[in-house]
Amino acid sequence: MNNPFVYGEAVSGHYFTGREKECRELRAELKNGQNIIIFSPRRYGKTSLIKKVLEGLSKEGVLTFYIDLFFVNSKQKFIETYAEAVAQELKGPFAKISQTLKELIPKIIPKIVIKTGGGTSFEFDFDRTRKISPILEDLYESVHKLIKHQKKKAVVVFDEFQELLSFDDGEIEAGMRSKFQFHRNVSYVFLGSKRNLMQKLFDDKSRPFYNSGRKYPLKKIEAEEFAKFIKLRFGQTRIKISDEQVISLLELTGRHPYYTQELCHFVWENAREDKKVTAATINKSIREILSSESTNYNNIWDGITAKQKGFLIALAKNPEANVYSQEFILGNQLGTPSTIQRLVKLLYDKQIIEKENGKVFFEDIFFEKWIISKAT
Numbered sequence: 089m090n091n092p093f094v095y096g097e098a099v100s101g102h103y104f105t106g107r108e109k110e111c112r113e114l115r116a117e118l119k120n121g122q123n124i125i126i127f128s129p130r131r132y133g134k135t136s137l138i139k140k141v142l143e144g145l146s147k148e149g150v151l152t153f154y155i156d157l158f159f160v161n162s163k164q165k166f167i168e169t170y171a172e173a174v175a176q177e178l179k180g181p182f183a184k185i186s187q188t189l190k191e192l193i194p195k196i197i198p199k200i201v202i203k204t205g206g207g208t209s210f211e212f213d214f215d216r217t218r219k220i221s222p223i224l225e226d227l228y229e230s231v232h233k234l235i236k237h238q239k240k241k242a243v244v245v246f247d248e249f250q251e252l253l254s255f256d257d258g259e260i261e262a263g264m265r266s267k268f269q270f271h272r273n274v275s276y277v278f279l280g281s282k283r284n285l286m287q288k289l290f291d292d293k294s295r296p297f298y299n300s301g302r303k304y305p306l307k308k309i310e311a312e313e314f315a316k317f318i319k320l321r322f323g324q325t326r327i328k329i330s331d332e333q334v335i336s337l338l339e340l341t342g343r344h345p346y347y348t349q350e351l352c353h354f355v356w357e358n359a360r361e362d363k364k365v366t367a368a369t370i371n372k373s374i375r376e377i378l379s380s381e382s383t384n385y386n387n388i389w390d391g392i393t394a395k396q397k398g399f400l401i402a403l404a405k406n407p408e409a410n411v412y413s414q415e416f417i418l419g420n421q422l423g424t425p426s427t428i429q430r431l432v433k434l435l436y437d438k439q440i441i442e443k444e445n446g447k448v449f450f451e452d453i454f455f456e457k458w459i460i461s462k463a464t
């Protein structure tokens with residue numbers, strides 16, 4: 089029997105839970121042609137959610153395009169990734185798709201490639217000695233041009249959009265915005281995990297994407313919904329777990345979608361033989377997670393300064409503390425409030441800590457537990 093809890097990649101089908109309100113709202117907005125900016129800390133479920141929304145819209149006849157910028161590190165790669173997303177949504181034999189692509193983006197040459205695991209995908213070639221600006225412009229217009237003839241609606245998603253800032257000199261940012269604003273029947277969705285970079289792109293009055301869509305912060309999954317899901321998944325695989333144990337698992341992870349699934353995955357594996365979850369199963373699972381992550385945690389620890397370590401140890405020991413308070417700063421000999429501000433910014437940029445409603449906390453609750461286990 090397969091473990092019913094999955095963590096890592098985006099989840100779908102049986103592995104996906106909750107988010108009904110979000111799905112409803114996003115679907116309605118996107119059908120209205122609204123642009124949306126979805127942000128949350130990483131691993132909250134942005135990709136899983138948007139893929140589910142696209143699946144629903146696709147069934148209603150909306151054309152959907154998904155462009156992941158996570159592995160994009162140059163304008164050339166951006167062109168290939170964008171063009172591939174357009175090609176993926178075109179239906180029919182290769183010759184026909186090829187013809188449509190030629191009309192939409194004349195300066196690139198599509199090639200079909202057979203993937204090792206079966207299935208096909210496209211690769212694109214273009215004259216790399218010539219300027220790429222005209223190709224970029226054709227790309228920005230491609231989806232809009234495509235649906236104009238089909239009288240359809242379309243949604244284009246850019247996942248991990250903040251990565252644009254790592255390879256663009258401003259050309260793509262300005263170019264996209266200047267075209268997208270005229271596309272009535274196309275909605276653009278921008279997903280991002282790095283809040284500071286997303287803010288730079290969307291909250292700065294002097295930048296092209298300022299005020300260009302509805303902001304949609306994604307929260308954690310509702311406690312009740314998540315609890316129901318965990319209970320159900322254990323039950324379906326004939327492993328006993330009490331309501332109290334489910335609540336305590338959710339408390340342990342602070343309801344974080346990824347870390348909750350990770351913990352449940354380990355707990356399930358450990359309860360597999362006895363067919364029931366016990367306090368011992370849960371403790372063993374936590375120890376296993378800490379040990380499986382220890383190389384990673386050691387690397388993070390090696391990469392930070394003594395001051396940052398001091399701050400993290402203090403935070404791990406007092407997770408509820410107001411880190412800017414005199415009590416916290418003096419009690420832990422951390423310097424001055426301005427030192428704390430600098431530390432918080434650095435650790436936040438490294439995605440080691442998160443901020444919400446003025447509170448500072450660990451992004452990874454198991455890293456917090458690892459620090460406690462080492463520091464005491």
Ligand SMILES: Nc1ncnc2c1ncn2[C@@H]1O[C@H](COP(=O)(O)OP(=O)(O)O)[C@@H](O)[C@H]1O
Nearest residue numbers: 094095096104105131132133134135136346349
């Ligand atoms: N709706 C959901 N239901 C169940 N688990 C989820 C859900 N959303 C996210 N997760 C868990 O979180 C992990 C990360 O989700 P993902 O969509 O990749 O997040 P993000 O795109 O925000 O980084 C998934 O592998 C899964 O374990």
Ligand SMILES: [Mg+2]
Nearest residue numbers: 134135136247
């Ligand atoms: Mg994602």
